[in-house]
Amino acid sequence: TSRLEVHLLDTISSKLLYRSTIHNGSGPVSTVLIENNILVIYWNQLTKRTEISSVALFEGMIDKTGMTPWAAKSSASVAAKHIGNTKFSSFTAPLPMTAQKTYVLPRTITAATATITQQGVAKKALVVGTSGGQVYSVDRMLVDPRRPMESPTVSEKKDGLLKYEPFIAFNYVDCATHNYSLVEGPHSIISTSSRLESSSIVLSVGRLDLHFNRVIPSMAFDLLSSDFNYPLLTIILSALFALVVWMQRALAAKKKARSWQ
Numbered sequence: 001t002s003r004l005e006v007h008l009l010d011t012i013s014s015k016l017l018y019r020s021t022i023h024n025g026s027g028p029v030s031t032v033l034i035e036n037n038i039l040v041i042y043w044n045q046l047t048k049r050t051e052i053s054s055v056a057l058f059e060g061m062i063d064k065t066g067m068t069p070w071a072a073k074s075s076a077s078v079a080a081k082h083i084g085n086t087k088f089s090s091f092t093a094p095l096p097m098t099a100q101k102t103y104v105l106p107r108t109i110t111a112a113t114a115t116i117t118q119q120g121v122a123k124k125a126l127v128v129g130t131s132g133g134q135v136y137s138v139d140r141m142l143v144d145p146r147r148p149m150e151s152p153t154v155s156e157k158k159d160g161l162l163k164y165e166p167f168i169a170f171n172y173v174d175c176a177t178h179n180y181s182l183v184e185g186p187h188s189i190i191s192t193s194s195r196l197e198s199s200s201i202v203l204s205v206g207r208l209d210l211h212f213n214r215v216i217p218s219m220a221f222d223l224l225s226s227d228f229n230y231p232l233l234t235i236i237l238s239a240l241f242a243l244v245v246w247m248q249r250a251l252a253a254k255k256k257a258r259s260w261q
Contacts (some may be wrong), residue, residue, distance in 0.1 A: 001023065001024055001045070001046070002024060002025060002026040002045055003021060003022070003023055003024075003025065004021070004022040004025030004026065004029065004040075004042055005019075005020075005021055005022075006018070006019065006020040006021075006022065006038075006040055006053070006055075007019050008038065008057075010090050012090035012091075013090040013091045015090065015091075015095075017057070017095060017096060018038070018055060018057065018096075018098055020053070020055070020100070022040070022042060022053060023046075024044050024045045024046040024047070025042040025043070025044060025045075025051075026042065026043050026044075026045050027042070027043060028042075028043060028108075028109065028110060029041065029042045029043075030042075030109055030110075030111060030112035030128075031112075032112050032113060032114050032126060033114075034114045034124050034126070034140060035124070036056055036057045036058065037054065037055070037056050037057075037140070037144075037145075038054075038055040038056075038057070039052055039053070039054055039055075039112070039126060039143060040052065040053040040055075041105070041109045041112055041128070043108070049104055049105075050104070050105040050106075050107065050108050050109055051102055051103065051104055051105070052102070052103045052104075052105055052143060052168075053100065053102050054100065054101055054102070054103060054143045054144065054145045055098055055099070055100045055145060056098065056099045056100075056144070056145045056146060057096040057097070057098055058096055058097045058098070058099070059093075059096055059097075099145040099146055100145050101145040101147065101164065102166065103142075103143050103166055103167075103168050104166050104167050104168065105128070105168055105170075106167075106168070106169060106170060107130035107131065107132060107134075107170065108130060108131040108185075109128050109129065109130060109131075110129050110130065110131055110184075110185040110186060110187060111128070111129040111185070111186045111187055111188050111189045111204075112126065112127065112128045112129070112189065113127050113189040113190065113191050113202075114126060114127065114191065115127060115137070115191050115200035115202070115215050115217050116191045116192055116193050116200055117193050117194075117197050117198075117199075117200055118193040118194070118195070118197055119197050121197050122197055122198050122200075122217060122218035122221075123140060123217050123218050124140055124217065125137045125138060125139060125140055125200075125215060125217035126138040126139075126140060126143060127176070127189055127191060127202055127215060128189075129182070129185055129186035129187075129189055129204055130185055131184070131185040132181060132185065133177070133180075133181030133182040133183060133184070133185050133186075133206070134175055134177050134181055134182075135175070135176040135177045135182075135186060135189065135202065135204045135211065135213075136170045136171075136174055136175055136176070137174040137175075137176060137215045137217060138168065138170070138174070139174075139217070140217075141160050141161070141162065142162075142168055143168065144161060146159075146161055147161050147162055147163065147164040147165075148161060148163060148164060149163075149164050150163070151163055174215075176202055176204070176211070176213045176214075176215055177204070177211050177213070180211060182204060182206035182208075182209055182210075182211055183206055183207060183208045183209060184206065184207050184208075185206065186204040186205055186206045186211070187205060187206065187207065188204075188205040189202060189203070189204050189205070190202070190203045190205070191203075191215075194214060196220075196223060198216055198218050198219065198220050198221050198223060199214045199215065199216045199220070199223075200214065200215050200216075200217070201213075201214050201215075202214065202215050
């Protein structure tokens with residue numbers, strides 16, 4: 001049987017931040033780092049399917065007895081002291097807390113990356129290329145390791161978390177290649193920012209061809225539609241401008257009348 005080892009190192013202190021062993025994991029392997037979320041996409045030889053291991057790292061500290069019946073008040077004080085610290089050093093910081101879940105993808109993945117925007121305001125999405133030659137955009141919330149096993153609570157719903165479902169289905173609406181396909185699938189996907197914050201430019205590189213398109217993970221919130229009513233907008237703005245000028249003059253005349261009383 002095969003085994004896939006995942007090691008995450010701090011390049012400053014050479015400290016091992018996270019280590020995981022995925023049994024029956026083999027290539028092709030793709031890794032994507034989205035903020036504090038590590039996504040490892042691999043082929044499971046036992047189940048004969050593509051899986052994705054999603055790991056989220058959180059800064060914090062829990063005493064070794066903090067989550068046991070023997071927890072004392074000092075356990076909470078240790079965590080509070082770490083939260084109140086305004087300085088960070090890779091040499092003295094405690095190891096991050098982790099949350100991990102495994103998901104199943106419907107296609108074999110040949111390449112993966114994450115969307116990049118100019119200001120980082122728009123939410124990030126996972127962009128994957130399949131062996132069939134298509135490129136899909138997957139919402140990051142679908143592969144979030146914090147998804148609860150039961151129905152989400154009110155606070156979890158505010159964070160956009162859904163109930164855990166291991167099987168992830170690709171949405172054909174989010175297919176960046178549309179009805180085209182790259183021969184043998186893309187072996188590399190490059191993402192960069194565009195002039196619009198809502199969109200990210202994605203270049204998919206195959207063995208014989210290329211595909212270039214944009215991905216909009218947060219919808220087009222900074223782009224007007226083609227059928228937008230520009231004349232109506234001009235009329236409304238002109239009317240508001242005229243109203244403001246009239247109110248300023250009326251207020252000035254009222255003050256002048258009061259001063260002569």
